[in-house]
Amino acid sequence: MTLSGIISNDLFSQLFFIVGGGVCAFLLSFAGTFGVIAISRKLGLLDRSTVERRRIHKVPVPRLGGVAIFLAFVIASLVFYTLDTEVSAAEMVRYWLLLAAATLIVLVHIYDDIKGLKPLPKFIAQTIAVIIILGPFGTQFHGVLLFGLSNPFGIPGSHPGEVPWYRVPEITLFIQQPEITLMAIPAVLFTWFWIVSMMNTVNFIDGVDGLATGVAAITGLFITIICLTLQQYSIAVLSAIFTGAVLGFLPHNWNPAKIFMGDTGSQFLGLCLAVLSVIGGAKVALALMLLGIPILDVVIVIVSRIRRGRSVAQHDTTSHLHYRLLAAGLTAKQICYVFYGLTLIFGVLALEFPRIYKLIGIGLVIITMAALSIWIDYRQRKRGVLVQPTTQELKEETSGGPSQDLSRTDKAEGRAR
DSSP, rough: OOHHHHHHHHHHHHHHEEEEHHHHHHHHHHHHHHHHHHHHHHTTTTOOOOOOOOOOOOOEOOOHHHHHHHHHHHHHHHHTTOOTOOOOHHHHHHHHHHHHHHHHHHHHHHHHTOOOOOOOHHHHHHHHHHHHHHHHHHTEEEEEEOEEETTTTTOTTTOOOTTTTSSEEEEEEEOOSSOSGGGGHHHHHHHHHHHHHHHHHHHHTTTBTTTTHHHHHHHHHHHHHHHTTTTOOHHHHHHHHHHHHHHHHHHHHHHHHHHHHHHHHHHHHHHHHHHHHTTSSOOHHHHHTTTTHHHHHHHHHHHHHHHTTTTTTOOHHHHHSHHHHHHHOHHHHHHHHHHHHHHHHHHHHHHHGGGGHEEEHHHHHHHHHHHHHHHHHHHHHHHHHOOOOOOHHHHHHHHHOOOOHHHTTTSSSBSHH
C-alpha cells in the first residue's frame, strides 16, 4: 500500500470517530434533555420567580439541562474517544482527569441549582477541579499545565540559545517540562486562572436563552477544525463530541427556552473549553479571539463592580453586554445572532491569521467591543431607555449587605423576550 493510501485510510478512520462521536453526542444530548425536562417537572426542580429572583418567563422552567450535556459527553466519549487507537497514553490520562474534575463540578452545581450555594463553596470546588486536572502525581504534572504559549514573533524550529530570547518559538513560565517544583508555581497559578476564568465567563454570559450554548458550540467547532488542520485527530474527536453534546441541547434552550442549562451546564462548558483550548498544543489565542467579547464583558463588569465598592459576586441585571443590548431594543434571538456572528467571524480570522497576526485579531476584538458599547449608549439615548439597577440591587449596594448568588440572579432579565 502506498504512503498516500495509508494516510487517506488513517484520515478516514479518524473522520469516522470525529463525525460519529459528534453525531452520537448530539443525539444523546437532544434525546436526554427530554428526560431531564420530564424528571425536573415531576420533582418540581424548576426555575421560578421569587422576591429576590425575578424571572420573565411566565411558566417555571427546568434548570438542570447541564446534566443532559454532561451525560451525553461522557457516554459518547467513552464509546468513541477511549476506543480510538490514535489516543496516546498521556492523552488518555488527561481525559480521565478531565472526567473526574467535570464530575465534581457537575455534582456540586446540581446541588447549587436545586438548593443554592454561596460563592465560596463553588470557588473551592473550582479550585479542587483545577488541581485534579493538573494531575500532580509523583514528580510531574500528568494532566493539563499551561506553562508555555506560542510566541507570535518566534522562529519555528529554533531552540533556546540559537536565537534571541524574543525569537524562540514558545514563551515559557520558568519551566521547560511539567515537573513539580517551586518554579512551577507561576504556571500552576496561570493554569488555575485560565480554567476558572473560562468557567465563570461562560456562566456570566448565560443570561439570554441560547446565548452561552451557541457561543460554546461555535467555539468547540472551531477548536475541532484547528485540531484537524494540525492533524491532532484524537483531540479533534474529543472536541467534536463536546460540540455535538452542546448543539444537541441548543434546540431546547432556544428562545423561548424549554429548559436552562443552569450553573451545572455553564460551569461544565467553561471547564471543557478551557481544557480543550490547551491540550494538544496551546490554542489560547484562538479561544481569546472566539470568546474575546464575553471575556472583555466580564472584565468590564468586574472592574465596574470593584470601582463601585460592590462584591464581584454580587448580582445585577444591568452591567452585562447582553442586558445592555436588551435595553437597546434587541430581542433575545437578535442578541444571540450578534454574538454568534461575531464568534464566527473571529473564528474564521483565527484560522486564517498566521501567528503574528493573531495579535491583530485580538486587537480587532477589543475595537469591536468598544464599537458595540458606543452603539449601545447611542441607541439607549435615542430610545430614551437607560439601564437602571433594580430596587433590590440598589438596596444591596447601599446597605453593603450580603449579596445573592450571582449565577442565579444575574440571569433574570434576558430569558424570554
